[in-house]
Amino acid sequence: GQNIDQPTEMTATEGAIVQINCTYQTSGFNGLFWYQQHAGEAPTFLSYNVLDGLEEKGRFSSFLSRSKGYSYLLLKELQMKDSASYLCAVMDYGGSQGNLIFGKGTKLSVKP
Amino acid sequence: DTGVSQDPRHKITKRGQNVTFRCDPISEHNRLYWYRQTLGQGPEFLTYFQNEAQLEKSRLLSDRFSAERPKGSFSTLEIQRTEQGDSAMYLCASSLSTGKETQYFGPGTRLLVL
Numbered sequence: 186g187q188n189i190d191q192p193t194e195m196t197a198t199e200g201a202i203v204q205i206n207c208t209y210q211t212s213g214f215n216g217l218f219w220y221q222q223h224a225g226e227a228p229t230f231l232s233y234n235v236l237d238g239l240e241e242k243g244r245f246s247s248f249l250s251r252s253k254g255y256s257y258l259l260l261k262e263l264q265m266k267d268s269a270s271y272l273c274a275v276m277d278y279g280g281s282q283g284n285l286i287f288g289k290g291t292k293l294s295v296k297p
Numbered sequence: 298d299t300g301v302s303q304d305p306r307h308k309i310t311k312r313g314q315n316v317t318f319r320c321d322p323i324s325e326h327n328r329l330y331w332y333r334q335t336l337g338q339g340p341e342f343l344t345y346f347q348n349e350a351q352l353e354k355s356r357l358l359s360d361r362f363s364a365e366r367p368k369g370s371f372s373t374l375e376i377q378r379t380e381q382g383d384s385a386m387y388l389c390a391s392s393l394s395t396g397k398e399t400q401y402f403g404p405g406t407r408l409l410v411l
Contacts (some may be wrong), residue, residue, distance in 0.1 A: 193369060202339075217399065227402040228340065229299070235397075253345060272339050276398065282354065284330060287339030 187211050189259065189288035191273050196294045197263055205213040205253060205258045207289045219247050219258045223262035228272055260293075268295045299323070301403035303389050308390055309409045310379055317375045319366055320404045322391030329372050330400060332388040333357065346372060347394060378411045 197203040209217070216235040220228035232273045234240055234249035234256060246259040260267055270290040277286055300323040310316050322329045327348050334342035343362070344354045345374050348369040358364075361379075366372040376383055390400040 216398070221404075227299070227404050230399055230401060233397050234401060274339070284342040284345055284355075285332075285340070286342070289337065289339050 186279065187286050189273055189275060189286060191271075191288040193289065194292045194294070196296060197223040197260075199263055199265060199295055199297050201263050202259065202261050203263060203293065205271050205293065207256045207258070207282075209256070209275050209286075209288075210271070211255050211275050211286060213277045214251060215228045215278055217249055217256050218249075218274045218276070219245075219256075220274060222270045222272055224269075224289065228288075232269075263295050264291060265297070266297050268293060269274045299401040299403065300310060301389060301401055302404050303387075303403040305406055306404060307407050307409075311411050313320065313369075314343065314379055315377045316379060316408065317373055317406055318389075319371060319373050319393075320389030322389070323372045323401060324370075325359075326393050326401075327390035327393050328392045328398070328400075329366055329370070330390040330392070332373050333384055334386045334405075335384075340392055340398055342394065343374075345389060364395055379408075381410050384410045390394070 219231040222228045232247035241281045244261045272290045273288040274285040301333045303322045304319045330345040331343040334340040346366040361377045364374045386405045388405045389403045
């Protein structure tokens with residue numbers, strides 16, 4: 186079956202670092218995406234990993250281990266505006282298919 | 298603003314009525330997706346188009362739901378005989394079928410069925 190797990194909620198302090206983990210079991214794999222979603226808004230693209238390793242983009246980094254079915258999103262120098270839900274999503278096939286399978290999201294609260 | 302637009306942004310309807318939503322993707326994107334999201338859940342895939350062809354439909358898409366993309370540009374999602382369980386955010390996303398195929402989401406249409 187298709188399953189993507191991530192923690193439901195996390196809390197962190199402004200200026201700190203937080204790591205949001207995601208594990209997945211899918212029929213196929215053609216890339217893992219992280220999206221940020223503020224309450225009542227649409228998901229916005231943060232990062233994409235298809236090969237093992239770390240991808241860094243400013244304050245955000247994402248890591249992938251395909252053999253372990255595991256990814257994490259690392260947020261550095263947290264700001265209050267980073268309070269949002271973070272969605273892990275796997276694209277299970279390429280070619281003629283390409284829909285994303287999403288986890289339930291991790292609601293991150295950043296405290297002063 | 299990702300460049301994907303959806304209309305209307307909010308819709309309140311009575312049970313049993315039909316509703317139609319529109320999505321305008323990023324102009325050069327050939328793939329268009331519809332997802333549904335309820336509170337506390339991630340988006341769930343409904344259907345997707347490559348150009349004007351509807352290539353995949355989720356089993357979530359009952360026969361009351363129909364989607365079209367007549368000229369390979371904008372798309373419509375129609376729900377007939379709405380039920381209270383249809384209340385959700387309906388998200389549209391578009392992508393280019395080359396490279397990373399990153400999907401960019403529109404602002405969504407929030408549907409409330411009374």
